[in-house]
Amino acid sequence: MAQKRIVKEYSELQKNPPLGMKISLPSEADMHQWQILIDGPKGSPYEGGVFTLQLSLPTEYPFKPPTLSFKTKIYHPNVTNDDKGSMCLGMLRADEWKPSSKIDAVLGFARRLLSEPQPDDAVEGGIAREFKENKKEFIKNAKAWTKQYAKK
Amino acid sequence: MSAQSYDTFILAFSDPASISPNPQRARIPANLSFEIFDDSHLRTLSTNNGGGDIEGLLYVPDLDPSDPCVNISTKYVPSNVTRFSDLPPVQYQYIAFAPWISAACTKSYLAAAQGNTAFMFYLPDNGNTTPPPVNDQTWNLNDGGQWKAQYKFPVYAIPGSEGTTTMQQLAQYSGNSSNDKIDSILSEFQFDSSDYVRLYTSFGTSGSNNLPTLWAFLLIVLGVVLLLIGLTSVTMHYFQRRHRRALQRRVENGEVDLETLGIKRSHRMPQAEIDKLPKYIYVPTNDTPDDKGLGQSSTPSSETASDNHTFFSQSSCTICLEDFIPKTTEVRSLPCHHIYHPHCIDPHLASRSSRCPVCMARVLPTKNEPITNAMVRAERRLRERQRLHGVSADGIDGTTWLTNFRRQLERRRRVFSAPGATSDTVQPTRSQIEMNAVAGRAVSSPLPTHTPTVMSGAQTEARTGEGRPPPADVTARRAHMNRRLSRMRGPERTLEDEEAERWARLPRWRRAVGTVFPGFG
Numbered sequence A: 001m002a003q004k005r006i007v008k009e010y011s012e013l014q015k016n017p018p019l020g021m022k023i024s025l026p027s028e029a030d031m032h033q034w035q036i037l038i039d040g041p042k043g044s045p046y047e048g049g050v051f052t053l054q055l056s057l058p059t060e061y062p063f064k065p066p067t068l069s070f071k072t073k074i075y076h077p078n079v080t081n082d083d084k085g086s087m088c089l090g091m092l093r094a095d096e097w098k099p100s101s102k103i104d105a106v107l108g109f110a111r112r113l114l115s116e117p118q119p120d121d122a123v124e125g126g127i128a129r130e131f132k133e134n135k136k137e138f139i140k141n142a143k144a145w146t147k148q149y150a151k152k
Numbered sequence B: 001m002s003a004q005s006y007d008t009f010i011l012a013f014s015d016p017a018s019i020s021p022n023p024q025r026a027r028i029p030a031n032l033s034f035e036i037f038d039d040s041h042l043r044t045l046s047t048n049n050g051g052g053d054i055e056g057l058l059y060v061p062d063l064d065p066s067d068p069c070v071n072i073s074t075k076y077v078p079s080n081v082t083r084f085s086d087l088p089p090v091q092y093q094y095i096a097f098a099p100w101i102s103a104a105c106t107k108s109y110l111a112a113a114q115g116n117t118a119f120m121f122y123l124p125d126n127g128n129t130t131p132p133p134v135n136d137q138t139w140n141l142n143d144g145g146q147w148k149a150q151y152k153f154p155v156y157a158i159p160g161s162e163g164t165t166t167m168q169q170l171a172q173y174s175g176n177s178s179n180d181k182i183d184s185i186l187s188e189f190q191f192d193s194s195d196y197v198r199l200y201t202s203f204g205t206s207g208s209n210n211l212p213t214l215w216a217f218l219l220i221v222l223g224v225v226l227l228l229i230g231l232t233s234v235t236m237h238y239f240q241r242r243h244r245r246a247l248q249r250r251v252e253n254g255e256v257d258l259e260t261l262g263i264k265r266s267h268r269m270p271q272a273e274i275d276k277l278p279k280y281i282y283v284p285t286n287d288t289p290d291d292k293g294l295g296q297s298s299t300p301s302s303e304t305a306s307d308n309h310t311f312f313s314q315s316s317c318t319i320c321l322e323d324f325i326p327k328t329t330e331v332r333s334l335p336c337h338h339i340y341h342p343h344c345i346d347p348h349l350a351s352r353s354s355r356c357p358v359c360m361a362r363v364l365p366t367k368n369e370p371i372t373n374a375m376v377r378a379e380r381r382l383r384e385r386q387r388l389h390g391v392s393a394d395g396i397d398g399t400t401w402l403t404n405f406r407r408q409l410e411r412r413r414r415v416f417s418a419p420g421a422t423s424d425t426v427q428p429t430r431s432q433i434e435m436n437a438v439a440g441r442a443v444s445s446p447l448p449t450h451t452p453t454v455m456s457g458a459q460t461e462a463r464t465g466e467g468r469p470p471p472a473d474v475t476a477r478r479a480h481m482n483r484r485l486s487r488m489r490g491p492e493r494t495l496e497d498e499e500a501e502r503w504a505r506l507p508r509w510r511r512a513v514g515t516v517f518p519g520f521g
């Protein structure tokens, strides 16, 4: 069932790709690993950058949520600042995930998160504090990182 | 060393004194000579031994000629019996052999033993039974048992009949080739005519006889231990069940609301309960979808009765995303009126959660959810915490209340701003409902009282009126307090998650212990 649904969602997303995203499979044989390229949203400090994300679908999908991680380094309160680049919040959390949620929504969620970080659900406390208390500095840093790591 | 068996046989061997180029020894088969093997009637009287094999050439010690025991012994000891002097003086071990006639004579024999490895006695009148136990009066030498310490070799006793036979054989195989029997053996086994043919005795110290008793003992110990473990396990299971039942009763009486305590957020459903959920043949809504949803259109008057068809606006299964085929697909309807393929929803309900994947409404009435040991533990833990924190219906202080309020507001804001929380909602705007189940099951009133809405845990809490001051009447106050407690619990996690994680962290043996002894640790 998981496989069928994944294929269905994938082909739908190929037909109707979400704005500013490119979805591909690193390996045709493995439908559970997707590669997503997201353009930094306009008006956000990530504008101009392209971020590579990895979407992993568990075998229990859709009963368990997919995991989404940034392969491109990003200065963001909700993304871990390590080589994993993992994020776990909102609908991606196991206890908030609903099997009826679709990957389309997950990707939309990720994109919106770039525009509107959620410092209260932060994994990077320092960045979250900066975001709340010194927005200017945050924007400066995020832009610098985008330039350095997420160049087109 | 205590022995369990002994073996006396005839041994032919080269004279160690001769300069034979290749000295040999041969055990003469019993059919050509004589042998006694006994592994059930040997009695160990004294266990002195430094270790090693207890075996050697058999002989009867020479008593002092003036000893009255010489005369007393003649009745039992033939004059031509093998003496120490009939044995080679080197290279072999020796086992003394004598009848146990009296305390005095035994003392004499013990004293006369030479170069001994062991002493073997027999009670001439003992027949073929095992000699009496060590502490029997028979073995009393009137010295308080001191002889055992005095003679540094083990002392054994064999049955009388065997002793008598051995004594006779010891007389036959004592001399040199003057004896026909010895002659024929020596020549048959190609020994020198000056070589020896003698009785040889070997004691089995680790005989097979001992092991069964040891094993039996170990088995008994093991059995007792297992029995104790079993009894403890049964008792613990019994008490756990009592606790579960007690909690169940309190839940049924409405004394405890596990849901607000946050103890049960998701739960698996027994297959039997799943089977009770109605199945229908899918028929799409054929009139225009009603914006107001169920409220108006699902009045009985507007229903189109048909025997086994149900009309639903939800056109696809949100689990597999496949469309339902009108009048063909069988769908399972949950109490919230969301419909799925049975093969999609059943495994979910059975193994993951008893909540609707779309709206998270509980499928199983709270009352029917089984109480688990983990719930009992969690409930007790919460009660304990409640006691420790001094939270009572009256003891709500302003600061915590304010903090909670603030946190609540924050939470609400986050929930509403969180994308996805509402975007993927499929609301069943059931306009026409026909509730005749495929299975022919009678279904109680299909009328929903309100539109099912998407409610995450946080929203549910947000709606519970947390922002208001504690209500005045007792039941409302209790509910309020329960909600406060559920907040103290920390992040939203299901008990099952916690339990599974806790379980997974434990080493395998702790899991086994936990299964056998529920409630332990």
Ligand SMILES: [Zn+2]
Residues within 6 Å of the ligand: B317, B318, B319, B320, B321, B322, B340, B341, B344
């Ligand atoms: Zn389905």
Ligand SMILES: [Zn+2]
Residues within 6 Å of the ligand: B334, B336, B337, B338, B356, B357, B358, B359, B360, B361, B452
């Ligand atoms: Zn539902």
